Amino acid sequence: MSEDHKKEIDQISGVETTGHEWDGLKELNNPAPRWWLIVWIVCTIWAVGYWFVYPAWPTAWPGFGSGEEAEKTGSVTRVTTGATQGSAGWTEYKQLEESQAQIVARQAGYLEKFQGASYEQIANDPELYKFAVAGGNALFKNNCSVCHGADAQGSKGFPNLSDDDWLWGGDLASIEQTVRFGIRSEHDETRQSAMPSFGKDELLEKEEVDQVVDYVLSMSSEEGPKADAPGAEIFANNCASCHGEQGKGGRDFGAPNLTDQIWLYGGEKEDVYNTVFNAHAGVMPFWEGKLDENAIRQLTIYVHGLGGGEGVGAAVEASAEESAPTPEAAQPAEGEGASTEEPAPAEAESDGSAAE
Amino acid sequence: MDQPQNNKTSENGSEAGAIQYFAAQEKVYPKAVSGRFRTLKWTAMIVCLAIYYLAPFLRWTRSGDVPDQAILIDLPSRRAYFFMIEIWPQEVYYLTGILILAAIMLFFVTSLFGRVWCGYFCFQTVWTDLFMKVERLIQGDRNARMKLDKTPFSFERIWKKSLTHLVWLLIGFVTAGSFVLYFNDAPTLIKDALGFNVSTTVLGFVGGLTLSTYIMAGFAREQVCTYMCPYARFQSAMFDKDTLIIGYDKIRGEPRGKSKGASTRDHLGDCVDCSLCVQVCPMGIDIRNGLQMECIACGLCVDACDNVMDKVGSPRGLIRYDIERGLEGAAEEDHNLTRHLLRPRTIYYTVLLSVVCLAMLVSLLMRPVLDVHAIHDRNPLFVKLSDGSIRNGYEIKILNKTYDERHFTLSVSGIEGAKLSLQAADGSTIDNLKVEPDSVGHFRVFVTAPRKHAVTGDITFRAVDNEDGTVDEIGSVFMTKMDR
Numbered sequence A: 001m002s003e004d005h006k007k008e009i010d011q012i013s014g015v016e017t018t019g020h021e022w023d024g025l026k027e028l029n030n031p032a033p034r035w036w037l038i039v040w041i042v043c044t045i046w047a048v049g050y051w052f053v054y055p056a057w058p059t060a061w062p063g064f065g066s067g068e069e070a071e072k073t074g075s076v077t078r079v080t081t082g083a084t085q086g087s088a089g090w091t092e093y094k095q096l097e098e099s100q101a102q103i104v105a106r107q108a109g110y111l112e113k114f115q116g117a118s119y120e121q122i123a124n125d126p127e128l129y130k131f132a133v134a135g136g137n138a139l140f141k142n143n144c145s146v147c148h149g150a151d152a153q154g155s156k157g158f159p160n161l162s163d164d165d166w167l168w169g170g171d172l173a174s175i176e177q178t179v180r181f182g183i184r185s186e187h188d189e190t191r192q193s194a195m196p197s198f199g200k201d202e203l204l205e206k207e208e209v210d211q212v213v214d215y216v217l218s219m220s221s222e223e224g225p226k227a228d229a230p231g232a233e234i235f236a237n238n239c240a241s242c243h244g245e246q247g248k249g250g251r252d253f254g255a256p257n258l259t260d261q262i263w264l265y266g267g268e269k270e271d272v273y274n275t276v277f278n279a280h281a282g283v284m285p286f287w288e289g290k291l292d293e294n295a296i297r298q299l300t301i302y303v304h305g306l307g308g309g310e311g312v313g314a315a316v317e318a319s320a321e322e323s324a325p326t327p328e329a330a331q332p333a334e335g336e337g338a339s340t341e342e343p344a345p346a347e348a349e350s351d352g353s354a355a356e
Numbered sequence B: 001m002d003q004p005q006n007n008k009t010s011e012n013g014s015e016a017g018a019i020q021y022f023a024a025q026e027k028v029y030p031k032a033v034s035g036r037f038r039t040l041k042w043t044a045m046i047v048c049l050a051i052y053y054l055a056p057f058l059r060w061t062r063s064g065d066v067p068d069q070a071i072l073i074d075l076p077s078r079r080a081y082f083f084m085i086e087i088w089p090q091e092v093y094y095l096t097g098i099l100i101l102a103a104i105m106l107f108f109v110t111s112l113f114g115r116v117w118c119g120y121f122c123f124q125t126v127w128t129d130l131f132m133k134v135e136r137l138i139q140g141d142r143n144a145r146m147k148l149d150k151t152p153f154s155f156e157r158i159w160k161k162s163l164t165h166l167v168w169l170l171i172g173f174v175t176a177g178s179f180v181l182y183f184n185d186a187p188t189l190i191k192d193a194l195g196f197n198v199s200t201t202v203l204g205f206v207g208g209l210t211l212s213t214y215i216m217a218g219f220a221r222e223q224v225c226t227y228m229c230p231y232a233r234f235q236s237a238m239f240d241k242d243t244l245i246i247g248y249d250k251i252r253g254e255p256r257g258k259s260k261g262a263s264t265r266d267h268l269g270d271c272v273d274c275s276l277c278v279q280v281c282p283m284g285i286d287i288r289n290g291l292q293m294e295c296i297a298c299g300l301c302v303d304a305c306d307n308v309m310d311k312v313g314s315p316r317g318l319i320r321y322d323i324e325r326g327l328e329g330a331a332e333e334d335h336n337l338t339r340h341l342l343r344p345r346t347i348y349y350t351v352l353l354s355v356v357c358l359a360m361l362v363s364l365l366m367r368p369v370l371d372v373h374a375i376h377d378r379n380p381l382f383v384k385l386s387d388g389s390i391r392n393g394y395e396i397k398i399l400n401k402t403y404d405e406r407h408f409t410l411s412v413s414g415i416e417g418a419k420l421s422l423q424a425a426d427g428s429t430i431d432n433l434k435v436e437p438d439s440v441g442h443f444r445v446f447v448t449a450p451r452k453h454a455v456t457g458d459i460t461f462r463a464v465d466n467e468d469g470t471v472d473e474i475g476s477v478f479m480t481k482m483d484r
Helices: A034-053 A092-116 A119-123 A126-143 A172-181 A206-219 A230-238 A269-278 A293-304 A336-340 A347-352 B036-057 B093-113 B116-121 B123-139 B142-150 B155-181 B186-194 B200-220 B222-228 B230-237 B262-267 B276-280 B300-312 B337-341 B344-365
Strands: A017-022 A025-028 A070-073 A076-079 A316-319 B071-074 B079-082 B085-087 B244-248 B319-323 B370-376 B390-400 B406-413 B419-423 B433-435 B439-449 B457-465 B471-478
Touching (some): A092 A293, A126 A293, A206 A230, A206 A269, B036 B071, B036 B116, B116 B230, B155 B200, B276 B300, B370 B457, B390 B406, B390 B433, B406 B439, B433 B439
Antiparallel strands (some): B071 B079, B370 B390, B457 B471
């Protein structure tokens, strides 16, 4: 061994080699740079200190050295795995709790104001409105997006919440009631209605169903329905009580407007036939008791603000510049001051009272 | 450049071998010198430091809640102020402009005067010079310092060294403190600091910059210019035979030698080999070896040599600022000032510089005070309404860069019969969008296109200031199902 240690000096650089050789290449044994060495020593010292100050070493048993195994603090469930406890007592759980407490404290100020404010007040308070929409957005993602989709666009059987077509009403109070009690839910005050299964329960012959479907489809076509169509009478006798003679629906029963372009269960003939034959009775759960009052109201404001909201706080319309100012175009450009205080209801919706 | 070796003799390199892979830092003990260039260097240093330390205290009155510090980078509210200029984050390209300007300026000055930036104005040079002055005041000049470093630990060594480092740290602290003042309201921050009430960010920056000033100007010094600085390298690459450099007149000076009486000078050149030019050099090089990468063109060796030439009665300029041609003995008409100034290089740098300056000036003067942005909803892309019309959602941002509250009217074009509606809680309407002074207004806007005209395509939002009619437009897109 002692021979291996004989120092070999590289002729060109005058530096000792490590004695290792790879295909004729030899490695110089230059010392590590001083600054590098200093940084290394400092890091090492730092690391030793770190072991004592922060949780660092895993231990054999869960809870060893901490005396607790699982603990629920606030909204955080703490599962203590085995590790040394640092002298600083720092844990990620504590950090999370602290930051959550900060958030809750910040929210509390807004919530207090929010709790006491009416929808009308909130709709005219930019800060409160923003708070409500932000909270509603988070609540929606957690609770509603399962059925209605993260973009609130719904899908077959699950209503799109951002369009202007409302089964049970699109003002804030109606939306709140729907969110609170649900539709055909288990709550006593739930919104309730049922369409008969005209085909399955043999209320109508298959041929009659076929005729009434044709008639219903013609209601939303550009030509409009024909009064002498064979389905017209069937419609008047069986459907008009809920959907209205014109087929415009009725929000009292959650009866869809059959004359518009929106079909919850599909607008093809096959879909509508299926609906008339079997009927649908979609269910929305109630949220009273599951979500607190503030949450329900935040959700209401959020859903209302998706674009289809009616009444107080709804989007205010104005005619585009290039379209000639037609009489029904909302908000003629009058002076600034007068119309600003009270958000006027969207006029286009009020006359149609479109409800599916 | 032709002689990479300098006068440093490395301890571990001298044992064997001709090639050095690593040279340990040799401490440089620059000697004090006085003269034209030294005076110029002091002046430049005082001016630079005065600007740096005092500029944060300059005030510039702006209306409203806008800060009145003349030079301020206000990160929390995302604004940068420079006297009458105010920059928003959207206009960060002005920073690119400044950087381009600085780069061209560096090239231009280098082509005219060589590395004067390095020698007189670079912060590394300025602070190193300041630190050396402190060193010299406390520990004495070159010989005294060398002697002090060789003495074993003594009371004198300890107090002199400690005091030096203390003053260095103090300068570092003031430097770091001044830096932070550019990002905060200066008087407020100083008041807070006196009450020990500053944020960890401020503390972190002050600590870090104190340390870096201390290390860079106290220890790293010439190593920074030689090994760390990229500008030093690419300035060297821009040199040609017409670049103004500091050079030793070999023709006049050689053969060098100390005179042993008047008669012996006859066969010697003007250089008396006093080595003062080496002793005063802050980079630790011997300028007589020719132009070297390390040379920062500070001119201290010129001062040193001129003083000696005056004493021995020879004409000045054995070491001088000159172009390489001149040092090689070219005739006067070959390196006169006109020829030096009017080179293709200086001319196109001048043109380039003027173009960039002009472009920035024009864009600053024509800087719009109204800016509109439209962000189309990504989810959902569009919503079909009960009458078959298609609605798209947008986030409209209106940037009001004036210091007054403004009201705007928004309109849309590009789709026939399109209607705008606004979801707002602050009482705004489409023809009365309120935006606070010096801030951004956010508006939730819907565009509804009738069934007949709803097609995917480009649309344009147009915002008009209700008070003075200022207009800005922004293009966006309207979307619907493609297979309609």
